[in-house]
Amino acid sequence: MNEIIAIIIAVVLCWLNFVLIDTWMGLPEAPGVKGAEVIGRAVKKRGGDLAGGLFQGNIVCSPDASAGTLLASAACYTIGTPEGGLVAAVLVYAGNRLCADPGYAGTTGALTITCIIYAASYIGIGPAEFIVGMVLAIVTIQGIDHPLASKLLGKIADKLGRHTKLT
Amino acid sequence: MFIHAFPTIIIISYILAVVAAMVVGLVLRIPILPERPMRYSWTISIIFPTSILALGFTAMLFKLGYTGIPVAIIVGILTAVFAKYFLERLLPRPQVEEYA
Numbered sequence: 339m340n341e342i343i344a345i346i347i348a349v350v351l352c353w354l355n356f357v358l359i360d361t362w363m364g365l366p367e368a369p370g371v372k373g374a375e376v377i378g379r380a381v382k383k384r385g386g387d388l389a390g391g392l393f394q395g396n397i398v399c400s401p402d403a404s405a406g407t408l409l410a411s412a413a414c415y416t417i418g419t420p421e422g423g424l425v426a427a428v429l430v431y432a433g434n435r436l437c438a439d440p441g442y443a444g445t446t447g448a449l450t451i452t453c454i455i456y457a458a459s460y461i462g463i464g465p466a467e468f469i470v471g472m473v474l475a476i477v478t479i480q481g482i483d484h485p486l487a488s489k490l491l492g493k494i495a496d497k498l499g500r501h502t503k504l505t
Numbered sequence: 506m507f508i509h510a511f512p513t514i515i516i517i518s519y520i521l522a523v524v525a526a527m528v529v530g531l532v533l534r535i536p537i538l539p540e541r542p543m544r545y546s547w548t549i550s551i552i553f554p555t556s557i558l559a560l561g562f563t564a565m566l567f568k569l570g571y572t573g574i575p576v577a578i579i580v581g582i583l584t585a586v587f588a589k590y591f592l593e594r595l596l597p598r599p600q601v602e603e604y605a
Binding site: 363417421427429435436442443 | 542543544545546547553554557558560561562563564565567568596597598599
């Protein structure tokens with residue numbers, strides 16, 4: 339498969355994987371640590387959505403599905419599929435616990451992306467494309483426009499019934 | 506890069522590692538599931554993280570060259586013991602106030 343097309347598909351799969359799992363696991367509902375709340379409120383102050391801001395803050399403060407997706411992709415590239423993803427899930431879980439996070443989002447993200455990488459390899463998309471894809475996917479959330487991204491994340495949280503009750 | 510030849514013995518080994526961890530976890534009276542809402546629960550249960558740890562530790566040993574069904578079963582047993590007695594000490598839940 340053409341490398342550019344493979345990367346575009348990987349971006350979409352990585353984006354959906356980590357955004358849906360992180361939202362489902364309640365990242366927009368509440369800050370896991372105080373730093374996440376500071377980021378969430380700062381994003382809201384700049385015109386963003388609080389739930390989306392909390393999502394962005396939680397991603398920064400602990401390894402959630404975004405980190406799980408990236409680490410599993412890198413581990414699958416390094417030591418193979420699915421062993422890399424399984425090892426990554428353990429490492430992400432340890433990182434989560436160290437960052438005051440129960441660890442559900444990170445490990446789930448690592449395991450689901452391992453399944454996705456395994457399935458995608460049948461159509462010629464390998465772990466390397468997923469590493470690039472995840473970096474680009476996280477740039478859309480954290481690297482372009484925080485208020486705009488937070489509004490989108492807030493809408494997704496609202497649809498999934500995970501919007502924050504904080505004001 | 507693309508490895509599709511997945512030996513049946515490897516799949517059986519992973520399954521047995523999880524089953525061994527579950528059985529020993531039940532014997533050691535580890536809860537089967539965390540309390541609800543699960544996404545905020547810090548309780549160590551059989552499904553999460555014991556099974557996940559069993560899979561990960563088995564994968565680590567397999568990649569280090571220690572393969573086979575006995576290895577998988579031993580890893581499963583040791584993971585359940587580790588989850589019951591050592592995990593909370595090694596990676597304790599935070600002592601500060603929790604938001605959720």
